[in-house]
Amino acid sequence: MVPETVLAAHDVAAVRRGNGAVCPAHVGREMNRKGMPRTMPVKIRFPKLFPLLLLLSAVQPAASNGQDIEPFKFFRDYVGLKEDQIAAIRNGKPVARIVESRTPDEVFVFGSVYVQSTPEKYLKLASDIEELRKLPSYLAIRKFSDPPQLSDLDGFTLEAEDIKQLKNCEPGKCELQLPTEAMDAFKQSVNWSAPDAANQANQLAQKMALEVIQRYTQGGNTALGTYMDKHHPAVVGDTFASLLSRSKALPVYLPAIERYLLEYPQAQSENIQSKFYWEKVNFGLKPTLRIVQAIVYRDTRSANPAYAVAVKQLYASHYFETALDLTVCVPDQEHPGRGFYLITLKGSQQAGLTGLKGGIVRKVAVDKTRSSLERALGAIKQKLETQTD
Numbered sequence: 001m002v003p004e005t006v007l008a009a010h011d012v013a014a015v016r017r018g019n020g021a022v023c024p025a026h027v028g029r030e031m032n033r034k035g036m037p038r039t040m041p042v043k044i045r046f047p048k049l050f051p052l053l054l055l056l057s058a059v060q061p062a063a064s065n066g067q068d069i070e071p072f073k074f075f076r077d078y079v080g081l082k083e084d085q086i087a088a089i090r091n092g093k094p095v096a097r098i099v100e101s102r103t104p105d106e107v108f109v110f111g112s113v114y115v116q117s118t119p120e121k122y123l124k125l126a127s128d129i130e131e132l133r134k135l136p137s138y139l140a141i142r143k144f145s146d147p148p149q150l151s152d153l154d155g156f157t158l159e160a161e162d163i164k165q166l167k168n169c170e171p172g173k174c175e176l177q178l179p180t181e182a183m184d185a186f187k188q189s190v191n192w193s194a195p196d197a198a199n200q201a202n203q204l205a206q207k208m209a210l211e212v213i214q215r216y217t218q219g220g221n222t223a224l225g226t227y228m229d230k231h232h233p234a235v236v237g238d239t240f241a242s243l244l245s246r247s248k249a250l251p252v253y254l255p256a257i258e259r260y261l262l263e264y265p266q267a268q269s270e271n272i273q274s275k276f277y278w279e280k281v282n283f284g285l286k287p288t289l290r291i292v293q294a295i296v297y298r299d300t301r302s303a304n305p306a307y308a309v310a311v312k313q314l315y316a317s318h319y320f321e322t323a324l325d326l327t328v329c330v331p332d333q334e335h336p337g338r339g340f341y342l343i344t345l346k347g348s349q350q351a352g353l354t355g356l357k358g359g360i361v362r363k364v365a366v367d368k369t370r371s372s373l374e375r376a377l378g379a380i381k382q383k384l385e386t387q388t389d
Contacts, residue, residue: 071112071330071341079110089114089341094377096370104362109346109369113377116339117384119329123307125383126327127296129277134383136375139287141279148213148276153206156278159287162317163201167192174229176317182208183228209291212315213276216293220264224314227321239322239349240312257297257310264293271299276314289317319350319365342377 075081075089081097089095089112096111115122125131133141144152158166158176165175167190169183178186185208190200215223221237244261259267264274273296280289290313297308313323327344346369350362 069333071343074343075112092116092381094374094381096373096377098366098370104358105349107346107348107350107362107366107369109344109366109373111344111346111370111373111377113342113381114332114339115342115381115384117387119307119331119340121384121387122329122340122342122380123296123309125380126309127294131383135379137282137372139280139282142277144213144276144278146275147217148210150206150210153209153278156206156209156280156289157202158198158205158289158317160198161286163198166190166201169229171228172230177227177229177234177315177321179225180228209278209289209315212291216314217265220266221262234321236315236322240324243322243324243347243349257295257308260295261310261312269297272297286318288319289315290320291315319348321349323348342380344373344377346373 072086075086076083079097079099081089081095085095085097092114094111094113096109099108099110101108129141129143132138140155142152142155162176166186169176169178169186171180171183174183186201186204189204190197194200212224221240224236224240226236227234241262244258256267256269256271260269260272260274275294275296276292277294278289278291280287282288293312293314295308295310295312297310299307307329309327311325313320316323323346325344325346327342330341330343332339332341350365
């Protein structure tokens with residue numbers, strides 16, 4: 001059942017900043033190569049936000065004018081936040097808002113909260129699977145062994161309704177995101193009239209999930225396959241590359257991360273550590289299984305150490321054709337050493353969000369994504385600020 005996925009509201013990117021750290025991400029779906037998202041009410045186009053966030057994390061000059069202090073200038077000029085929203089973030093309230101996109105299948109969400117802790121502690125939290133499991137919207141999450149084993153997928157199970165739909169899946173008409181060969185395998189390998197048909201389907205899904213990682217670790221993005229569940233095929237690797245191409249700053253500030261994301265497994269770096277995990281999340285209308293690659297970047301040798309976490313979606317059973325989530329930690333310039341601003345940009349390209357029915361689904365899904373991000377930011381803030389060590 002599978003080609004791809006993400007982390008805690010998690011997938012993909014990295015950032016360097018002058019005197020702080022870059023932290024985990026989750027950003028989702030590809031963006032159209034041929035056009036920029038349409039102008040938002042505040043005259044800001046989303047594709048600019050990602051590279052600008054990279055710049056924000058890389059250069060943080062001192063400023064005597066409070067209006068020009070980062071990240072407030074970024075909030076005001078590039079995200080379009082109102083003064084009351086900025087004040088709420090400064091006072092420790094998580095704020096998330098939807099950023100208008102050019103087409104209905106593109107969804108972008110911004111979120112931020114002030115945390116009285118350190119970026120290093122956030123990086124540790126974001127890498128802790130047990131802690132992530134406690135965050136809102138996470139139904140299950142598990143790290144893969146090295147090398148991945150079939151036993152790692154215990155608990156990787158489809159919903160009853162998904163299994164029911166699998167029986168009749170065919171190219172262009174399937175409720176789960178699958179390549180044609182996976183649809184054929186479910187039809188041919190599962191005895192749908194048997195009492196244990198659901199168990200057979202889940203065992204096959206787990207085997208396919210393991211094969212996704214095995215193929216990816218050997219062939220990279222080109223091995224991720226093509227979703228054929230809708231009338232328009234979605235080539236996973238191309239979709240991801242298109243999304244990543246929207247960041248003009250990534251190759252400038254963190255070229256090692258960009259190369260790793262695009263050229264894995266050929267691209268390697270001594271500053272990068274990588275791991276895989278699967279998760280079951282409920283960010284949308286129904287529980288979704290995802291497989292992700294979490295990439296941790298540490299450059300502690302420079303004058304201004306940079307830390308980044310990219311969570312790259314390798315597969316999602318629903319909604320996300322590709323996903324990229326970026327979270328950065330921007331130090332508090334007004335009160336140095338007291339805390340930092342946790343800023344998240346989530347972008348995604350999602351299937352089935354066009355037309356009358358799709359429009360209704362989109363509204364519900366987008367609202368849930370926004371509220372889910374706010375809850376997650378609040379939970380992260382509480383966890384970090386109550387830590388005793």
